[in-house]
Amino acid sequence: MGSSSVRGKLRTYLGIAPGVGKTYVMMRDGRSERRRGVDVVVAYWERHGRPATAAQVADLEVLPTRTVVYHGASFEELDVEGVLNRRPQLALVDELAHANIPGELHEKRWQDVEEILANGIDVYTTLNVANIESLRWLVSQITGVRPAEPVPDAFVRAGEVRLIKLEPAALRRRLAQGLVFPKDRADAALAHYFRFANLSALQELAQLWLDDSVSDPVAAFRAAHRISDPSQCTVVTVGLEASSNDEWLIRYAAHLAELSDASLQGVHVRADDNLDRAPAARLEEDRRLLEELNGTFVEVKAGDTASGLIQAARQAGASQLVIGTRRRPRLARRLEGSTVDQVLRAAGDLPVQLVNVGRPE
16 A cells, blocks of 8 residues: 555553553553554553453454464454555554464564554553664573564654653562463563563663763663673673573573573582582573583582682683572671672673572572
């Protein structure tokens, strides 16, 4: 179809993670526009079983989607032609970061939206910060999860962006109450992607990206948190605690290594007094997991864990050291210090990445 001489306006509702209320606010604002006399339609809505959002959609016109059969399964896609034929003034399109089924007119949903805008129709849409193209590699370092379906920064910045603010603690409460995902998925989500530290970091990153005075938000975030650029890594070393946290740490470090085609090394430090306090079965599990992920397992003896880790990392030529950290009572830290503090003091120019593994076991 031919494009309009007047391009539609884009508004993106940006969130730090699923569940902050992006779709709810978009639909609420769409209803407000309709009350003002604007011709509004819901062009695509991702149903997650959230009653509050469904209530906002209830009295809006919802256009049919396209049913596409691919490898014997049916999928619902945004019907761009249907939107253009209907010609509303405003189309609400959920989940901008989406790859269409192969064979569709466009490969990505943001390209569908681009065509709708080119035909003079305004679009409201939703997006998570993880899916902004320039940020997704840093997000993978923060969360250990590589975001799929990137959306070009220039496309999002060409319109208005509204950050949907919800404090990390409030989002975690919503998750625990089953308001974001079914409760059988909530515990795993809280323990991994939705860790408080992850959400706080994503919130900070979103604010930096939106701050016009920050020319390079990724570099600013890396500098503030001493996170190295994965493209510069050749060996990623991960410190192993001989605890249940090791699997998470190994998989996180393996992901960083994969991003930059680096080698993976796991290091356990044994006390040099020959009193082995580490569970042998746990270390054997660590060794097997590292082998599965094409990594190597190293055990060293040292007077203290920090010096042993630093020495092993430097001998391997590591360009990044990953260690777990957890909350400890402030008084205990003052009286005893911590391995994390010792590593940070001794690391010198070796970049150290701290991964929150919760409270002490």
